[in-house]
Amino acid sequence: MSDHLLLERTHPAKMASQVLPKGILKPSRSSHTDRASIRSPEEARQIAVQHALLLEQRKQIEQQIFSAIEALLDYPTTPRPASSPLPDDASTFKTLLRPFQPSDYDDLIEERNISGKCGYVLCPLPRRHRPGAGKFTLVNKNRADFGIVETKEVEKWCSDRCARRALYIKVQLNETAAWERIGLESIKIDLMEEEKEERKQDGDLARDIARLKIDEDAKALDAERVGENGKKIELTIREKNVTGVAKAPELEGSDEEGDGHLNIEGYTSGAGPKRRHKKNKPDDDDDDGDLIYGSVKINPGSFMTVSDGSNGDRINSSATESEAPQPGTEDRSKRSSSKAEVDEATLWRQLDALRAEGIDFPEPEKKQS
Amino acid sequence: MDDNAGVVGKEVTRLWRAWRTVHEMVQDRGYILAEEEVKISLDSFRLQYCKDNGEPNREKMTFSASPSEDMMKKYAIEPTAANPNPKVDVGTIYVEFVPDTGSIGVQQMKKFVTFCNEHSHKSGIMVTNSAISAQARRIINGARDYAYIEVFLEEDLLVNITRHELVPKHILLSREEKAALLKRYHLKETQLPRILSKDPIARYLGLKRGNVVKIIRDSETAGRYASYRLCV
Numbered sequence: 208m209s210d211h212l213l214l215e216r217t218h219p220a221k222m223a224s225q226v227l228p229k230g231i232l233k234p235s236r237s238s239h240t241d242r243a244s245i246r247s248p249e250e251a252r253q254i255a256v257q258h259a260l261l262l263e264q265r266k267q268i269e270q271q272i273f274s275a276i277e278a279l280l281d282y283p284t285t286p287r288p289a290s291s292p293l294p295d296d297a298s299t300f301k302t303l304l305r306p307f308q309p310s311d312y313d314d315l316i317e318e319r320n321i322s323g324k325c326g327y328v329l330c331p332l333p334r335r336h337r338p339g340a341g342k343f344t345l346v347n348k349n350r351a352d353f354g355i356v357e358t359k360e361v362e363k364w365c366s367d368r369c370a371r372r373a374l375y376i377k378v379q380l381n382e383t384a385a386w387e388r389i390g391l392e393s394i395k396i397d398l399m400e401e402e403k404e405e406r407k408q409d410g411d412l413a414r415d416i417a418r419l420k421i422d423e424d425a426k427a428l429d430a431e432r433v434g435e436n437g438k439k440i441e442l443t444i445r446e447k448n449v450t451g452v453a454k455a456p457e458l459e460g461s462d463e464e465g466d467g468h469l470n471i472e473g474y475t476s477g478a479g480p481k482r483r484h485k486k487n488k489p490d491d492d493d494d495d496g497d498l499i500y501g502s503v504k505i506n507p508g509s510f511m512t513v514s515d516g517s518n519g520d521r522i523n524s525s526a527t528e529s530e531a532p533q534p535g536t537e538d539r540s541k542r543s544s545s546k547a548e549v550d551e552a553t554l555w556r557q558l559d560a561l562r563a564e565g566i567d568f569p570e571p572e573k574k575q576s
Numbered sequence: 577m578d579d580n581a582g583v584v585g586k587e588v589t590r591l592w593r594a595w596r597t598v599h600e601m602v603q604d605r606g607y608i609l610a611e612e613e614v615k616i617s618l619d620s621f622r623l624q625y626c627k628d629n630g631e632p633n634r635e636k637m638t639f640s641a642s643p644s645e646d647m648m649k650k651y652a653i654e655p656t657a658a659n660p661n662p663k664v665d666v667g668t669i670y671v672e673f674v675p676d677t678g679s680i681g682v683q684q685m686k687k688f689v690t691f692c693n694e695h696s697h698k699s700g701i702m703v704t705n706s707a708i709s710a711q712a713r714r715i716i717n718g719a720r721d722y723a724y725i726e727v728f729l730e731e732d733l734l735v736n737i738t739r740h741e742l743v744p745k746h747i748l749l750s751r752e753e754k755a756a757l758l759k760r761y762h763l764k765e766t767q768l769p770r771i772l773s774k775d776p777i778a779r780y781l782g783l784k785r786g787n788v789v790k791i792i793r794d795s796e797t798a799g800r801y802a803s804y805r806l807c808v
Contacts, residue, residue: 273711273714276682276711277682280682280683314709314710314711317679317681317709317710317711318681318682318709318711321678321679321680321681321684321709322681322683
């Protein structure tokens with residue numbers, strides 16, 4: 208209150224001298240700087256440390272993947288056929304592979320190929336070499352799944368069987384980068400042969416459902432849902448209560464004439480036949496190809512474009528008309544006197560006057576029957 | 577047989593050209609090399625680096641060079657209060673032509689890095705037939721602190737790009753010169769135009785992040801003009 212009084216009493220000139228001149232520059236985007244300045248040094252430091260830790264973690268995981276690739280280069284430790292690897296080898300392979308992304312796995316295959324080995328880690332054989340220097344090669348000759356593929360793709364493996372085994376592993380890898388898998392259960396990787404044995408033991412459906420891991424996914428999602436300050440956001444999911452009987456959806460604005468498809472968000476476009484049906488008198492229900500021009504109706508015979516060519520004199524009359532309208536032509540005047548609501552001659556004069564002024568007309572629409 | 581000889585002869589010629597370009601490159605960077613080493617003729621190259629059957633012997637194609645006084649000066653770091661005796665980050669350079677035809681993997685790259693490290697070469701140049709793998713590249717980045725490894729493809733070295741008439745002269749500035757430039761024009765580093773470190777010329781000169789090159793171009797109106805670019 209006292210402030211208010213004080214303001215009133217001060218002289219306007221004095222007031223003006225106190226107020227700083229307004230700059231023409233835009234005010235700085237305050238929202239960002241404000242928030243930054245509000246943060247205390249401790250808070251800022253905490254945030255910096257948090258980000259540094261994340262980067263550090265990422266670096267560590269990348270290093271881990273790198274050393275895993277190096278270790279897996281020399282696998283298998285004892286040469287056994289790829290279909291029945293040493294259990295130790297298989298289990299280490301599966302554990303080392305956990306942080307991998309599919310791209311890392313590709314790198315591993317590439318590295319193994321460079322040292323001349325089959326791309327599948329548990330295979331002791333050297334990779335195969337196709338004879339010839341062709342860039343592309345034929346696979347599955349004389350079979351339905353015949354194809355032409357790049358030679359280097361085929362030369363990655365010792366056999367098709369191994370290619371299958373290696374790619375079987377690849378599709379199980381997680382696309383998410385390892386350092387972003389917060390709360391995700393580490394994946395379980397199966398070798399192709401193992402999978403088959405297990406499938407024999409229990410039902411396919413049960414296994415597939417187990418693979419879905421709905422509960423775990425929900426938990427992982429829950430763990431991810433952490434606010435900025437580390438607080439968990441409470442979220443409960445309820446099913447929506449539905450009362451009443453479900454109804455089949457219907458097209459908006461559909462009516463008995465079946466013109467519902469012309470309706471755009473409750474609006475029917477003006478120049479179409481729809482409006483005319485509603486506005487005009489009901490006696491004009493013939494299907495003689497009337498033309499609608501705005502809200503004005505013109506009968507055929509006036510336009511050369513409409514005439515079907517069966518009526519010779521109609522063509523003639525319209526041909527002369529397109530140059531200069533001759534309202535007195537008998538054939539047309541008969542028709543117009545009986546049907547048109549506006550005298551056609553007047554209309555034509557108007558049209559020509561407008562054309563002379565240089566106003567362009569859209570082509571008149573033909574009535575759709 | 578005759579056809580095979582032709583193929584081998586072509587390969588030797590290619591290698592000879594790459595060999596010469598590498599030498600010119602090393603010399604242009606400021607290392608000491610004898611003139612006859614750089615301007616080796618095809619015949620003497622054949623004599624020295626080919627086997628008896630005429631095939632090139634890539635194992636033999638290695639050399640090292642030490643930096644000249646001028647180069648040491650150029651790379652010198654001014655002593656500060658915190659760091660009174662700064663280490664100069666240039667040393668001998670080692671160049672190797674990789675004999676294998678396949679791409680370079682982790683193991684080979686590791687071997688190269690350890691070799692450079694053991695012989696205390698500050699930088700190493702690997703001339704290869706085909707590209708290196710992604711993981712091998714990772715090793716190069718990891719070794720940045722103690723050895724500066726560069727990889728060139730043989731086919732990229734067939735001609736010396738800096739000798740082309742459309743390529744202007746690029747001169748690396750020393751730290752002192754860079755500071756003077758920034759002071760004179762009241763610039764921050766980031767306000768300079770940029771040149772990528774993967775740019776062919778930047779690769780030729782072995783530019784590192786933060787280096788500034790002076791580019792001297794011919795100008796119709798001014799005779800010559802200089803511009804400066806920061807390597808990023």
